[in-house]
Amino acid sequence: MRWRRLLSLIRKEFIQIKRDRRTLGMMIVIPFVWLLVFGYAASFDVSHISTGVAAGPQYPLAPMVSTLLASSKYFDVSEQGFATVDDLKEAIRTGKVSVGIVPPQVDGTPGTLVVDGSNLFTSQTALRQLQMLAQGLAVQQGTSPAIPFKTEILYNPDLRSANSMIPGLVGVVMVFIATIMTAMGVVRERERGTLEQLMVTPLSSTELMIGKIAPYVVISLVDLLIVVVAGVFIFDVPFAGNPFLLAGLSFIFLIACLGIGLLVSTVSQTQQQAMQLAVFTLLPQILISGFIFPLTAIPWGVRWIAYLVPLTYFLPICRGIFVKDLGMVNLWPYALILLAYAAAVIMLAAWRFRRRLV
């Protein structure tokens, strides 16, 4: 690879992006617009919330609580055998459960309800349903309707939508910029006939590919910075994790998105087709990756699609780092999947790109 040749191409791309005020504006303004829209998104009910119940001799009410929860469609008592509230908190931190219940103890210690506040809709629904179950139970037993639990909402005590949506928006913005802009940028060259001129230059297909996507890497990372900074300073979303880890893993995610953009460009003849196809790949990512609706709320008939898109694996990363201070110890499975995904899609895109060139 000749760096000066590559730099010439990147410089040319930046001049063109700078001159195309409308596209440049779109790339900078869209993150802000989406920040406003998704920062105040509405909530949705969910069902089948994975719930952990502490069990043991000190919790005589545990079997009753489990039975009660099992009778509700809102809860799946998926993990049992937790001994303390700390066990439940760790299970929530690592994503094994979304809700943890420590029943009242024999010595009169009140029970504890632990909810994962980083997942807004799940925690809201869990609280509401638990309250209703407790009230129902109290009415049945003729006792006080007060909930015999001390509630503790982790990471998002006020259940603010922004705290859940804005970390997710980091991924959505990058999907948009990287996929659509890359696809359009490459197809524009083909549509205008300039790709032929590039092909008769000594630029190799790898240099051509890197030169075309490099500007969008930079712009996407700038957008990431915009969303994070605006989220923290305008929407008061606390940033708990390591920003460098977020940047590093975002880069891997970005490569996957750029690969999809390149793939789209190899099957599109016109910019219009590229836009339509890119939106076609974008919509499922926004709708079923867990950004708006929790994955658990999506029936398996559709949910499998979520596992085909990279955002599904990136959302737990950006939310985890942003609000839960998760590190690689917790995130490595997602990072590994993303890395494999990025490598596979970029290789496929490069192969298709090379084939389409001549």
Add this chain to the structure above:
Amino acid sequence: MSPSDEANTAAAGSRRGPADKCGARAAGAAGLATEPVAPSLVELNGVGVRFGRKDALRDVDLKVEDGAFVAVIGADGAGKSTLVRVLAGLRRPTSGGVTRSVPKEEVGFSGSEFDLYGDLTVMENLRFFASVRGLRDARFRRAAERILEMVGLTEAADRPAAHLSGGMKKKLGLAAALIYEPRLLILDEPTIGVDPTSRRELWGIVAEACAAGTTAVFATTYLDEAERARRVVLLSAGQVTEFSPEMTADMTEGWRAWVLPQGAQKKELRVALARAGLGPRVYLRQEGLALLTHDLVEAEELAGRVLSLAPGTQKGRCDIRPAGFEPASLEPVSLNLDDLFVLVQTGLAAQRGGGS
């Protein structure tokens, strides 16, 4: 002096040795057999290109020798653009092989449509295409100054390419392809949509480059342009026929061309031609009605049929000339490339030349 003559004359002072100059290959005009042996820059061996079920090129053999000046002619859809794209490395053949001894740094290409960046200025376009080929800084500035002056775009250097006229865009395309002094210049219909003055200027630029040692291959539908080249390759139904004047004589043996001079009433003649449906052997050219026949009797009979169908003529009365047409006798003329083109296209040529 025609551009090709200019090329011949200027060859003596060109940047490569006189043996591989356009002028040195003037002998090639006298026949392929006498052409000096020069190394091939690109060689096509049995090349075929297929688009779906259609063969754009079939079993094409073609050598482009160093210093050659080759015209590729053919009707629309004959495969000219495909051929020049294969030569430029822009299209991979479906079958056959391409041997290229010229590196990509030394290939210049300009397509039939404007294929540079409209949102970049003239200078930015030149800088980009020069820099990716390693021409930068002071060397680029000198080259840009020279090429802009050559194509007459010095004043427009800072204008966005999209704001240039059609002719200026063509010149910019040529300038971008020539700025790094390519060894091989490939042009796809370089003068399409360009006014006569700009056409002449464009050919002047190509001739100058050729005189400086650049090998040039161009596709065109204009036969007068093809006559500027040392070699003419005719593409018909995806196959090439390469010919020299000797081969032309063989291929047209037994055929004669006649012209019925008719300065006015072209419109009426055109209508009559369409009505007569005599095929491409009878057509309109600048001087009048052209006919390709074996003898005068057949020519007179065909001319009579055309004239009888001109508007204002009583149908079926061959001896009556339409109002406004002067009785004129048929004049024998030499067969030109247009005629040859018609004969090859219609399969009437007596003999087809071999490959390169």
